[in-house]
Amino acid sequence: MSSRRVSRPSRAQRAINEKAEEDSRRAEERRRKREAALVEEDEDAVAAKRLKLKNSDFTYNKPSSSTTTRTTRRRKSNASSAHPNAGTVALTRTQEQRTYAGVRSYRRESTVRDSTQPPSTLHKRTAYHDREPSETQEPANDDDDNNNGNDDINNANLYNRHRNHEGSDEDEIEDELDGSEPEDDRRARITRHGRKGNTDGEHSDTTASDSSRSSPSHPHRNHNHLPRKRKATDDSSTEADSDTDSKRAKRNSSLPSSSRPKASDYPRDVRAILSLAISIHRSRIASEAPFPDADLEGQIAEEAFQLACRAKKKHCKSDADLIKVITKTTSQMRGELKTIARSMVDLFFGFYDRSTKLRANRRRYKHLTADHAFLYEDPDKLEAMWCSPILFKLIKRMFFKKKNDDGIRSSEYFNPIKPPTIALAYAAVRCALDEWSEGVFDPVDFTTAAYKDVYDELRRGLAELAEDPEGERELTNLGQELWEESSARFGAAPHAKEPAFSQEARLTAIQHLKARAERKRQETGEEADVDQ
Numbered sequence: 055m056s057s058r059r060v061s062r063p064s065r066a067q068r069a070i071n072e073k074a075e076e077d078s079r080r081a082e083e084r085r086r087k088r089e090a091a092l093v094e095e096d097e098d099a100v101a102a103k104r105l106k107l108k109n110s111d112f113t114y115n116k117p118s119s120s121t122t123t124r125t126t127r128r129r130k131s132n133a134s135s136a137h138p139n140a141g142t143v144a145l146t147r148t149q150e151q152r153t154y155a156g157v158r159s160y161r162r163e164s165t166v167r168d169s170t171q172p173p174s175t176l177h178k179r180t181a182y183h184d185r186e187p188s189e190t191q192e193p194a195n196d197d198d199d200n201n202n203g204n205d206d207i208n209n210a211n212l213y214n215r216h217r218n219h220e221g222s223d224e225d226e227i228e229d230e231l232d233g234s235e236p237e238d239d240r241r242a243r244i245t246r247h248g249r250k251g252n253t254d255g256e257h258s259d260t261t262a263s264d265s266s267r268s269s270p271s272h273p274h275r276n277h278n279h280l281p282r283k284r285k286a287t288d289d290s291s292t293e294a295d296s297d298t299d300s301k302r303a304k305r306n307s308s309l310p311s312s313s314r315p316k317a318s319d320y321p322r323d324v325r326a327i328l329s330l331a332i333s334i335h336r337s338r339i340a341s342e343a344p345f346p347d348a349d350l351e352g353q354i355a356e357e358a359f360q361l362a363c364r365a366k367k368k369h370c371k372s373d374a375d376l377i378k379v380i381t382k383t384t385s386q387m388r389g390e391l392k393t394i395a396r397s398m399v400d401l402f403f404g405f406y407d408r409s410t411k412l413r414a415n416r417r418r419y420k421h422l423t424a425d426h427a428f429l430y431e432d433p434d435k436l437e438a439m440w441c442s443p444i445l446f447k448l449i450k451r452m453f454f455k456k457k458n459d460d461g462i463r464s465s466e467y468f469n470p471i472k473p474p475t476i477a478l479a480y481a482a483v484r485c486a487l488d489e490w491s492e493g494v495f496d497p498v499d500f501t502t503a504a505y506k507d508v509y510d511e512l513r514r515g516l517a518e519l520a521e522d523p524e525g526e527r528e529l530t531n532l533g534q535e536l537w538e539e540s541s542a543r544f545g546a547a548p549h550a551k552e553p554a555f556s557q558e559a560r561l562t563a564i565q566h567l568k569a570r571a572e573r574k575r576q577e578t579g580e581e582a583d584v585d586q
Contacts, residue, residue: 315375327370328379330463331355331362335380336387337464340453341471344388344478345506355380392482392500394451395444399486402444403428405495412493419490426515428483440476440516440532446539448479454540462544469541470533473520477512481505 063071317328335358343350358380359372399405403422405415422428431438453461453468461468468475485500485508498504519525 315379327362327366331359331380332383333460333463334358334361337460337467339384341467341475345502351381391452392485395482395486398444405490407495415490415493449536450540457544469537471536473516477509480512481509484508
């Protein structure tokens, strides 16, 4: 006779099953409690609201949509049972509890009269005043009665944040109380609480109503007022933002922004003028005064804007914001030049970003900066000064990389490349070299304060070279070579373009056009004679 073995669940499986049963039992218990609370709510609704009103130190009332009742506050020191059939135990607060009434918000627990739990412990649990527990909210546990201090404060903070969005029931009850309270008693109570009272008619009402929204006794007691104050602050900040937005020009607007103006603040036609003016300004700065003072920079920007207006055949009047948009490109141009020089220095002069090359990098830096060796075509032999290969590469990458770059767009300032541009390029190279002075790469800013003297020294060297007629001729040849090599990939300059057709072809075309017009007139005359 074969016996069948009955499989028994393991200990872990039994634990899981017991846990599931316990959770199901608790969920069913919570459901029954919620149903009981909903049944009791109809009977105790009015009594619970009255009890809540009595036990709250401060209550608020927002003006209803139909009436303009002023906001009031009521203060009660003690509370008693609101209704004999309410089934609610009222809370009598001590002096210490009233001191922190602004932080603590107690909920009166509804319970059955025949409950075996002593009434003295029913008020210890805290929660929201008039909110039913949600489905995800766990019921209060009696084991937490001794640790209700911090829970009271936490629950009160949650209640204060939630109460800003709920309170229509309080408003209806407060409307009834406001109508029953005499105006003189209300003003006296407001003044007694330490608020300013005026007797100037309408202004007095406004002051009393506004002042009654804050509590002078304790900083926590105006917890209901904080969201309103915050709302008022938000409204004021919104008004300030709206004022700022009204001053700030929108995109494609004819008015610029009041702070940090930029080209995108202006309409399309003005932006086109600004684009050309910026190109002219950058080109003049690079070829005339790479480190100008404020007056000279503004003068160059103004002249560039007027030239751009004439080129675009537009009549625009410049202002401070337009000039600021143009002048801020001066430092941008120098920064771009230095960034390009940084990417070339390590390759052209042999710097290595490795810890084993620190000593070699320092020796290389000292050799290049001593006697201005970095200016020579061969730094080791010191041959062909001012003809370093990095100069040609740097000028080409900075001003002639694209066909709409400054070197092509404003070619009249770069044909040939002028000595200030050469000195500026070498000053940027010197700044990039200084980043390797300690043997490792350490960024250095290409600022006016640090490198204007370096530029002035290089500029004086070129000026001394130009004092000799032969040196001036060679310097001009260097500038012309820089121009031709940099602009070769874009063809000839716009103002030096060769004619598309020869002079003979143009004269022949003119003769044929005249003969064609004469034949057309003759044919038209013959047709008119035939018609007659």
